[in-house]
Amino acid sequence: MSMNKTEVLPKGIRHHKSGGFIVDFTRYGKRQTKVFRTLEAAIKGRIALLEAAKDEPQARTGWTLNDAYRRTHTLYWQGNGGERVSLINARTAMTFFGPEIPVKAITQEGIGDYLTHLLESGLSGSTVNRKLSALSRCLRTAQEHGQLEVLPKMPRRREGEHRVRFLSKDEEEKLLKALDTLGYGQEVTDVVLCLLYTGFRTGELWKLEARDVDLQNWTLTTWKTKSHRARTIPIAEKIRPVIVRRCQEVGEGRLFPYDNMWMRTRWDRARELLGLSKDEQFIPHMLRHTCATRLARNGIGMPVIKDWMGHASIQTTMRYAHFAPSDLTNAAKALSA
Incomplete structure (x- = not known):
């Protein structure tokens, strides 16, 4: 062979x-x-x-990694926006160490071996850090329950700054035209416009109900968010007709009764039509980046953008800070004077 x-x-x-x-x-x-x-x-x-x-003896004292994983899932991950990714990352650790390994047997040396394994798998620094964080959360849960005395240190990797992919106005027009050409009708266009002008995550938009819309004050409220905090935002004029029509059509219940698979199938066909199949960042989540980028470019402060986007930390919002107008523009003018 x-x-x-x-x-x-x-x-x-x-x-x-x-x-x-x-x-x-x-x-x-x-x-x-x-x-x-x-x-x-x-x-x-x-x-x-x-x-x-x-044939090796399996001396078990206290919790296994699987015990810590299951308890962590129940206490911290279940029902959260990032539940699926957290479970995938934790299972990577269980595959490497074995689910029945006692948490006390996961040593600092073992963590180093795990890091080496992740790096040799070709994962990026950010992905490695997420997988280490999932393992760390499981071990912290064991420590909180008296099952582990010393928590091993997680050797984090440096994360590079990635380009924030967003739609230009020209790309927005071309995308909407492509959707129309494909004959998807109004529903896909409605979704794209609402994601673009609310900055909602797709999961937040799918859960939006008619009762979450206040047409008197022109606001939308999303209750089930990744940060576990409800937030209310004004309805941009661009999508007010869409929201009104949707409310009239559904009466009660979800305004957008779709899911990510429904969206991705249609999005990928539009991306292919636009000749952007090789652009790995041209994904539905890019619409959220576009919303935040446009807010920053129009001089909206980072704290306001943080609240609008529902970020748990201002550090997440700061990735858009360099799009905001600054004194550098005046400096360039001064050099040309």
Whole structure:
């Protein structure tokens, strides 16, 4: 059996720089590695390690990582906006360490091995940090319940500043035209405009009900948010006709009875029509970035933008600060004078 470096290797096996194959196996936080000359030998070697592990005594004292994961889910993640991502990140740790490892057996050395594993998987610094945070939250839960004395330190990675992708006015017009060309009708256009001029997350828009609309004061209130704090924003004039029509159509209940899959299918077809299939940042969430960017460019202060967008921290809002008008413009004029 032969395999080149572009093909996918079985789980727990990776290429060695010498041309052979490395078998990785972690049991109760202890990482074992062994080099084999051929892929066949590596597969057999990993199977042998797994079989040997079954015969090892499983001394259990206190909580396992799975216990901490389940309790953390119940106390901190369940029903939250980021629940799905938190669970995925925590399960990555359970796959590496094993769900039955006692939390007391996850040492600082084991954390270092886990970090190495994440980096070797080609993950970005921000993704690595999210996965470490999920594990840290599980271990903190165990510590809060008297199941862990010392909390291992999480060696965070530096996160690069990523370009904030937003729609220009020209792109907005082209996107709406593309949706019309595809024959989706008014419903998709309504969604795009409301996401763009409210800055709502898609999940917030899907949960918006007619009773959350105040047509007398022209406001919208979203109750189930990522930060667990309801917020009310004015309805921009651009989408007032859309909101009024939606309220009349649904009577009661959800104004936009859709979901992310419904949205993504239609969005991807429009993106393809626009010739932007390779633009990985051209996604529905970009509409939220566009809203915040336009607020900043029109001189709205960061604290106001924070409240409008529903950010839990001003640090999140500050990613848009460089779009705001500043004294640098006057400085440029001074140089030209």
